[in-house]
Amino acid sequence: MEEQIPSSIPPQSNQPFAGQITPETLEMMKQQAREMAIAQYMSQQQQPVAPALAPKPEVVYVPRNLTVAELILIFVLAMGMVTGIQVGWKFFSETLPRIEIRMK
Numbered sequence: 001m002e003e004q005i006p007s008s009i010p011p012q013s014n015q016p017f018a019g020q021i022t023p024e025t026l027e028m029m030k031q032q033a034r035e036m037a038i039a040q041y042m043s044q045q046q047q048p049v050a051p052a053l054a055p056k057p058e059v060v061y062v063p064r065n066l067t068v069a070e071l072i073l074i075f076v077l078a079m080g081m082v083t084g085i086q087v088g089w090k091f092f093s094e095t096l097p098r099i100e101i102r103m104k
Contacts, residue, residue: 021029066074
């Protein structure tokens with residue numbers, strides 16, 4: 001019956017326990033880690049990374065009506081431009097020629 005139930009004791013391995021790491025096993029672990037890192041790096045270099053073929057975004061133009069605020073802004077800007085042009089024309093045509101420069 002004992003043979004059918006797996007034991008809770010982990011199987012013994014060739015590796016010593018964490019408290020029993022010797023300098024030789026430490027160097028062996030470092031060497032294995034180096035080899036694994038080099039192998040991983042080389043496998044990444046050999047596999048060309050294909051750019052992800054994302055679907056091209058489709059631009060959809062949806063016409064919309066102007067809002068009341070936009071209409072008011074357009075109206076105010078147009079009135080300001082017309083008034084500004086009239087004031088400027090008056091300044092350049094009437095006031096500017098009246099300016100005299102006197103020398104002493």
